[in-house]
Amino acid sequence: METTAPAAYEQKGVILHVENLSVSYGDRVIIRDINLSEKDTVRPNRQQGQIIAFLGRSGRGKSTLFRALTGMEKPATGRVLIPDLSKPVTDGQQPAKQVQEGDVGFVNQKYTLFRHKTVYNTLLFALRKTTLSKQEKDEKITQYLNDWGLTNCKDQFPNFLSGGQRQRTAILEQLLSSGHYMVLDEPFSGLDIGNIENVKKAFQLINQSHELNTIMFSTHDIELAVELADSIYIVGYKQEDNGQTGSVGTIVKHFDLKQMGLAWQERFTGQHLECVQEVKNIMLKS
Numbered sequence: 001m002e003t004t005a006p007a008a009y010e011q012k013g014v015i016l017h018v019e020n021l022s023v024s025y026g027d028r029v030i031i032r033d034i035n036l037s038e039k040d041t042v043r044p045n046r047q048q049g050q051i052i053a054f055l056g057r058s059g060r061g062k063s064t065l066f067r068a069l070t071g072m073e074k075p076a077t078g079r080v081l082i083p084d085l086s087k088p089v090t091d092g093q094q095p096a097k098q099v100q101e102g103d104v105g106f107v108n109q110k111y112t113l114f115r116h117k118t119v120y121n122t123l124l125f126a127l128r129k130t131t132l133s134k135q136e137k138d139e140k141i142t143q144y145l146n147d148w149g150l151t152n153c154k155d156q157f158p159n160f161l162s163g164g165q166r167q168r169t170a171i172l173e174q175l176l177s178s179g180h181y182m183v184l185d186e187p188f189s190g191l192d193i194g195n196i197e198n199v200k201k202a203f204q205l206i207n208q209s210h211e212l213n214t215i216m217f218s219t220h221d222i223e224l225a226v227e228l229a230d231s232i233y234i235v236g237y238k239q240e241d242n243g244q245t246g247s248v249g250t251i252v253k254h255f256d257l258k259q260m261g262l263a264w265q266e267r268f269t270g271q272h273l274e275c276v277q278e279v280k281n282i283m284l285k286s
């Protein structure tokens with residue numbers, strides 16, 4: 001079987017800590033006992049963020065979990081912590097804070113944009129809370145438009161954008177308006193192969209532009225998750241003690257693809273395929 005050498009990396013401070021999280025809608029508990037922790041991953045001579053995928057069958061609570069991770073939904077129990085970058089590091093640790101709406105960018109499947117704003121003005125609006133000067137904002141936007149292949153549609157309104165341009169603008173808008181974190185709910189659903197490549201490229205650009213940048217996404221495409229992510233969580237129903245499948249979503253399995261030697265590989269190997277198969281088997285039972 002074809003294998004490749006695992007990539008070297010180090011783990012630094014905690015960048016996301018979810019503790020005993022549950023979310024209910026009314027009386028109904030949707031997700032429960034969610035615990036996960038991700039650290040800042042550092043690779044030698046590389047600027048590299050984190051890409052975390054969430055897989056699971058429909059209705060298991062992925063979107064609900066994302067709403068809690070972005071602070072849009074209040075936990076019934078537990079908490080979601082991210083580093084508080086406004087506070088100084090003490091004892092080598094960045095103080096943590098509970099996530100609040102606006103800390104984490106959220107991109108929905110429809111790539112909603114302001115109808116009456118051009119691409120440039122959308123991005124300018126996204127930077128409104130920063131302390132950058134007018135000129136710095138302009139320089140930043142110009143640079144991003146160039147890096148993301150959007151220079152030519154700078155003055156376009158959303159209705160005149162192609163699907164790919166629209167996605168990139170929506171992702172960029174969230175990237176500029178929030179911190180280093182971004183949640184994308186099923187960003188690959190319903191896209192043609194060209195636009196899938198566009199979103200993959202956008203992921204790469206985000207991932208390589210800051211060490212703390214963290215992309216969390218859900219998908220039904222297991223191969224794509226194994227190809228792109230360095231960490232995968234499966235959201236599903238746990239088997240109860242009586243052998244019955246439960247009806248509350250939780251994390252039923254975590255794959256650390258860095259540890260497995262599957263992250264950041266040039267090629268999709270037999271080991272990746274084995275992982276895909278394992279994920280499928282777990283999803284079918286949860």
Ligand SMILES: Nc1ncnc2c1ncn2[C@@H]1O[C@H](COP(=O)(O)OP(=O)(O)O)[C@@H](O)[C@H]1O
Pocket residue numbers: 025030056057058059060061062063064065
């Ligand atoms: N706003 C809501 N009010 C009540 N129930 C909801 C709401 N949103 C989602 N649900 C229910 O929560 C469960 C999980 O949904 P969701 O988080 O969208 O799962 P997934 O994204 O994994 O498909 C589903 O049974 C869904 O019907």
Ligand SMILES: [Mg+2]
Pocket residue numbers: 062063064185
């Ligand atoms: Mg969903």
